[in-house]
Amino acid sequence: MKKLFVSLILLSATIVFSACNSQKPNSNTSEMSQQVTPVNKSEGLINTENQASNTKTTDLSTKELKQYLNSVKSDISAITEKDNETGTISVMESHMVFPFVFVKSLGVSFIFPNDTDDINPTYLNVNKATNIRNVNVKGAMPGMNFKDILSKLENAQVKKTWISTEDNVAYKIDYKLDGVVYTFISSDEPGNESQLFISLDDNE
Structure with missing residues (x-):
């Protein structure tokens, strides 16, 4: 009975760990796409702002x-x-x-x-x-x-x-x-x- 109980615990831990690992890349990918996509889309705007910023400091x-x-x-x-x-x-x-x-x-x-x-x-x-x-x-x-x-x-x-x-x-x-x-x-x-x-x- 003890062996069965230990096995169940180990199995549960393995499932939870696997679930976490399988979700982690998706989460990171989502975060990365949220951060990268706006930068790529507005790259020209960001360059313009940087140039304006350089002008402002003159x-x-x-x-x-x-x-x-x-x-x-x-x-x-x-x-x-x-x-x-x-x-x-x-x-x-x-x-x-x-x-x-x-x-x-x-x-x-x-x-x-x-x-x-x-x-x-x-x-x-x-x-x-x-x-x-x-x-x-x-x-x-x-x-x-x-x-x-x-x-x-x-x-x-x-x-x-x-x-x-x-x-x-x-x-x-x-x-x-x-x-x-x-x-x-x-x-x-x-x-x-x-x-x-x-x-x-x-x-x-």
């Missing part, structure tokens, strides 16, 4: 920023015709709204004083969500709060300003470097979700 230099600030609206619109969006925006200490051209591949909005085609932008504008080209000054970049920005920009100060109307209070940090003025602006005093406005230094 910082915009001060030289390039100056070139953009010295470009006229018609040139910017023509070069980026299929890559831009247009609209209007309010800027610091003005009751007016101004036309802008947002260039998707740069993540930068070009803000103009008017709709004239042969005019230079007054500002380049970047925020945290659009900053795909790592626009920064000494490591200070849009999206940082004022405490973090001040830790990177020596001798900078937070000042009170306004947008659209004097009642719409905002706060800013101006920083000049190499003929460019970097202005971080936020609607609250700690500077959360700051935006960056870039302009040429009129004194240079």
